[in-house]
Amino acid sequence: MSLELTLRDTFLDAFEQLFSHKPEPSLIQFQKTRPEFPGDLTVNVFPLLKLSGKGPEETATRLGEHMMASTSIIAAFNVVKGFLNLVVADSFWLSFFAEASTNGQYGWQPTDDGAAVVVEFSSPNTNKPLHLGHVRNNLLGWSVSEILKASGKQVIKVNLVNDRGIHICKSMLAWQKFGEGKLPEDLQMKGDKLVGDMYVRFDKALKAEVETLVTAGLEKEQAERQAALMTEAQEMLLKWEEGDATIRSLWETMNGWVYQGFDVTYKRMGIDFDKIYYESETYLLGKALVAEGLEKGVLFKKADGSVWCDLTDDGLDEKLLLRADGTSVYMTQDLGTAQLRVSDFDPEKLIYVVGNEQNYHFDVLKLVLKKLGRPWFDAIEHLSYGMVELPHGRMKSREGTVVDADELMEEMVQTARERTTELGKIEGFSVAEADALFEKIGLGALKYFILKVDPRKTMVFNPEESIDFNGNTGPFIQYTYARIKSITRKAADAGHSRDGFGLPSDLAEKEKNLVRLLYAYPGIVAQAATNRSPALVANYVYDLAKEFNKFYQEIPILKEADEQIRAFRIGLSGFTAQVIRSASSLLGMHVPERM
RNA sequence: GGACCUGUAGCAUAAUUGGAUAGUGCAUCUGACUACGGAUCAGAAGGUUAGGGGUUCGAAUCCCUUCAGGUUCACCA
Numbered sequence: 001m002s003l004e005l006t007l008r009d010t011f012l013d014a015f016e017q018l019f020s021h022k023p024e025p026s027l028i029q030f031q032k033t034r035p036e037f038p039g040d041l042t043v044n045v046f047p048l049l050k051l052s053g054k055g056p057e058e059t060a061t062r063l064g065e066h067m068m069a070s071t072s073i074i075a076a077f078n079v080v081k082g083f084l085n086l087v088v089a090d091s092f093w094l095s096f097f098a099e100a101s102t103n104g105q106y107g108w109q110p111t112d113d114g115a116a117v118v119v120e121f122s123s124p125n126t127n128k129p130l131h132l133g134h135v136r137n138n139l140l141g142w143s144v145s146e147i148l149k150a151s152g153k154q155v156i157k158v159n160l161v162n163d164r165g166i167h168i169c170k171s172m173l174a175w176q177k178f179g180e181g182k183l184p185e186d187l188q189m190k191g192d193k194l195v196g197d198m199y200v201r202f203d204k205a206l207k208a209e210v211e212t213l214v215t216a217g218l219e220k221e222q223a224e225r226q227a228a229l230m231t232e233a234q235e236m237l238l239k240w241e242e243g244d245a246t247i248r249s250l251w252e253t254m255n256g257w258v259y260q261g262f263d264v265t266y267k268r269m270g271i272d273f274d275k276i277y278y279e280s281e282t283y284l285l286g287k288a289l290v291a292e293g294l295e296k297g298v299l300f301k302k303a304d305g306s307v308w309c310d311l312t313d314d315g316l317d318e319k320l321l322l323r324a325d326g327t328s329v330y331m332t333q334d335l336g337t338a339q340l341r342v343s344d345f346d347p348e349k350l351i352y353v354v355g356n357e358q359n360y361h362f363d364v365l366k367l368v369l370k371k372l373g374r375p376w377f378d379a380i381e382h383l384s385y386g387m388v389e390l391p392h393g394r395m396k397s398r399e400g401t402v403v404d405a406d407e408l409m410e411e412m413v414q415t416a417r418e419r420t421t422e423l424g425k426i427e428g429f430s431v432a433e434a435d436a437l438f439e440k441i442g443l444g445a446l447k448y449f450i451l452k453v454d455p456r457k458t459m460v461f462n463p464e465e466s467i468d469f470n471g472n473t474g475p476f477i478q479y480t481y482a483r484i485k486s487i488t489r490k491a492a493d494a495g496h497s498r499d500g501f502g503l504p505s506d507l508a509e510k511e512k513n514l515v516r517l518l519y520a521y522p523g524i525v526a527q528a529a530t531n532r533s534p535a536l537v538a539n540y541v542y543d544l545a546k547e548f549n550k551f552y553q554e555i556p557i558l559k560e561a562d563e564q565i566r567a568f569r570i571g572l573s574g575f576t577a578q579v580i581r582s583a584s585s586l587l588g589m590h591v592p593e594r595m
Numbered sequence: 596g597g598a599c600c601u602g603u604a605g606c607a608u609a610a611u612u613g614g615a616u617a618g619u620g621c622a623u624c625u626g627a628c629u630a631c632g633g634a635u636c637a638g639a640a641g642g643u644u645a646g647g648g649g650u651u652c653g654a655a656u657c658c659c660u661u662c663a664g665g666u667u668c669a670c671c672a
Contacts (some may be wrong), residue, residue, distance in 0.1 A: 081615065
């Protein structure tokens, strides 16, 4: 049983005996004692004053006395205003350490046999390369999946690739017209970059065409509709839908280029999926649901034949589900893919990692599914994350401020190379070892920088600051890990071992602070899982690294003369390294043995 | 215009979900036995938590309101 739960029972018993009332257990919340006061855990007695009938000081003091007498876990207590600060006995921390430090899976819960959680993330369009916004999405989705796994869930990571539609037709058309038949390998170019360039080419050519039409006297909107390029792209989409062999073949070829490019990006980022859905295979699925809805009378048809869902009773608008020509829209497809996922996996949760500009879309999605009588509509959860902005504002493709994912990663790795070389840290490294190290540091810095921010919040990505490797950064954590490994290597070389030594009888302040933080790790993982927030893990592992550095600065480890204490400190260092490694891995951050 | 979201030191961000004197990093200033690895550590300075009202023992957090910014309300995805 956990410390908090044990102490809660002790507390409740004490309260009942002293004041003859039994408070609601939920009223008793243990929090970490603030560092300026002695103690480990604090209970706030203010909510209990009505039941105790005494003032805050007296209530707290009497409870403290009673608890101390009734359990050996409490070694001392003090009262400040209405706060009862409890000092947990060193023996408790030491026996916790003895047990936990032999557990290689510390922090991970065994996988339960309940239904799986499906996490969708990434979900790119195939007409352009991945950019900074996708980076946040990918890192978040992947990390949340890992955290859920660590908390005992079975997780299925899925990607829904938007591989069809007018956007890819635009790229295809541009390549036909301006591509000169050149393949990515002819141009020494990643395939996704080439297709992206073609998309831009289309846009430019279209604009030029529209402009000439406007100067010829057309209204802008009209010109956009009438432009030859636009109508050609639309014709191409129609042909694609009819299954035209030439178009399909070009489409497959160009999407193939894009996937090869994406694979490189995903691989470097360390992202993977258990299942990939393609929209070209799922975009018709929602139609059956719409038909069913019409039959049940929860959807209605307008005079022109289009199908709608009336959500005005729920404070929303009417939502189109089928166009007059019978084709489906984004919402229709999402209805279908949700149903597909439920049939595929029968999950307890369907988590969608999608930017907060689609909040409305997901509100509507759930409502429509509810109206369609799908009891699992409530299993749908939109993990709505904030935009990534640059110091000068949002990324704008028109202004060329879009930060490309590949370039970003490369820049981070290059900076890691420069910094590390500058510091002279790679003596004795082979070229391959050094490269692997730069990769770990550069990507660790990037991942930590992005994941340490609460997902829901809009974040500012400052390229200058993100490549700072001091302070609250990934490399700081990696450095701490490497330092510990240096110690444990030396300890092993010197033949020091924990075997045969018991535990010391008490703890120095810095030792206790460390043990206390290590104790908190499983709770942090659980909390991060329920909150879907890697930021909690990131902030935790930073605190842990910082706490170790304080300990390291003040307390001798290998230099300690007393063998038993030295053995304990080596063990404590090693266990800290293990937890740093474990928590980092939940963020997708690798830690180096040396750096 | 309707709906939703956000606002914390110069900058970037925390705050155990209503708890103590609002933490941390960067930047600025000062220090660390001549390193068990200085990508570290110790310290200083920096705040009316956008403004105003309210709820209560207690508010960055909940309610009302004003201001500022953002998203959305597509037969785009």
